[in-house]
Amino acid sequence: MKASNPVYEHNCTTCNSRLHSVFSVVDAENIVDLNAHKSCTTYKKGQVIFSQNGLPLGLFCVNNGKIKLSTSGPDGKEQILRLVKGGDILGYRALISNDRYHCNAIALEDCSICVVDKAYFMKLAMENQQLCRAIFKKISDDLKKAEEHIVSLSQKNVRERMAEALLFFKATYGYESDNQTLAVQLSREEIADFVGTSTESAIRLLSEFNNDKIIELVAKKIKIINIDKLTKTANLLY
Amino acid sequence: MKASNPVYEHNCTTCNSRLHSVFSVVDAENIVDLNAHKSCTTYKKGQVIFSQNGLPLGLFCVNNGKIKLSTSGPDGKEQILRLVKGGDILGYRALISNDRYHCNAIALEDCSICVVDKAYFMKLAMENQQLCRAIFKKISDDLKKAEEHIVSLSQKNVRERMAEALLFFKATYGYESDNQTLAVQLSREEIADFVGTSTESAIRLLSEFNNDKIIELVAKKIKIINIDKLTKTANLLY
DNA sequence: GTAATTATATGATAAGTGTCATATAATTGT
């Protein structure tokens, strides 16, 4: 039952996520302005934030919560393309290139997200060199990651890709307070949709890693207990 | 035997490739300036234009010629990530994000390429909103293509990907004057490095397409003789 | 022009992984 989302107004001036975002480079005066051009919404786990082919009306700024960007392949299978967290901007690619969304953004957990007015953001980005560079850096990093994903899909087997994926989850979302448990909950199907394999193979490999004492499966969570072995298994380039 | 490359100075003002590039939006006055901040070089087929981990010293603008951007995977196998042609800019990702190159750029045929001074280009890009947007559009398109490549690698079999690759080569480089022959010469190995398969499988599939009268292999060239069947074989989403 | 190398071609085989089947555990809805 989807009720309309509650709205909590955050203030950009005091927003901690902002300090870790592309807007960290913008000066105080403009931040007051930014605040006047945004509104804030929350999304429940599983809710769609935007979807494929939609037109961007603003820039999403993730206050907190985790989000997956995914797309549906030719036979209906999902592919997770990016993973997003607090401090990230969302839906910026379509916005800055005047395109439609080419993926779906779905909340992996309850999220609080602000939307900045499109025209205001574009003006700010074009006038503020630092912000402009920060956005270039952001999209550039996403392109680099995508191209690394291509190499991985093209040249590694499923076992290596699974290990790499776990390391990627760790790099993106980090650990919980125990310094072992991945701070993101993805279903086996979602993990498979990231790795590019079947759900069954994903389940099987996680079981194997569990047996091999590389990870530990506790309830729905994944603990990395031997990161060296995991790194070796990933067959990384560097 | 690599002799140093001959230098032909082209003039940006009259440059036809420029009109099809991100610099098409820049006004005449600035183009004169642009011309003063660039130099021109030619590269022979197979020559390395830049390589992985190198620092970008300028922006490459391809006058004419075709170039592959590729990277070496964990076991030394190449992966072709992008294909570049006249009118394209090259090495821009590392430049605008202040990063090192993460792929190698290698000439697929003899090329004529200009290099624009880094500082001048960055200044121009930051001051000229139209140019800035054109670059955003360019990197955004590259990201979109990369993410489509991810879906393809993740969810399609080799036969579908091969068909898709041939359509991609056609979309990128078009046909020769006969309106059938792909206007790019890639070795079977290079095609495999794009598709993400073994050279043998690439050869086999092209032979099959040839037998199925989808394509025709003439000397080193590939003719598309049944594009409908090729499109169906590619199992495209749209 | 001939030898050496590289590219293309094709067959046989084996490994990897997807699919289908079935079972159990966990979650959700009423």
Add this chain to the structure above:
DNA sequence: ACAATTATATGACACTTATCATATAATTAC
């Protein structure tokens, strides 16, 4: 609280595709 649904788990099997082997054609080098 219980039934229904969904998620996780695991086995058996088949199919795709990589690898190895070998052959021929095309380039390149001398």
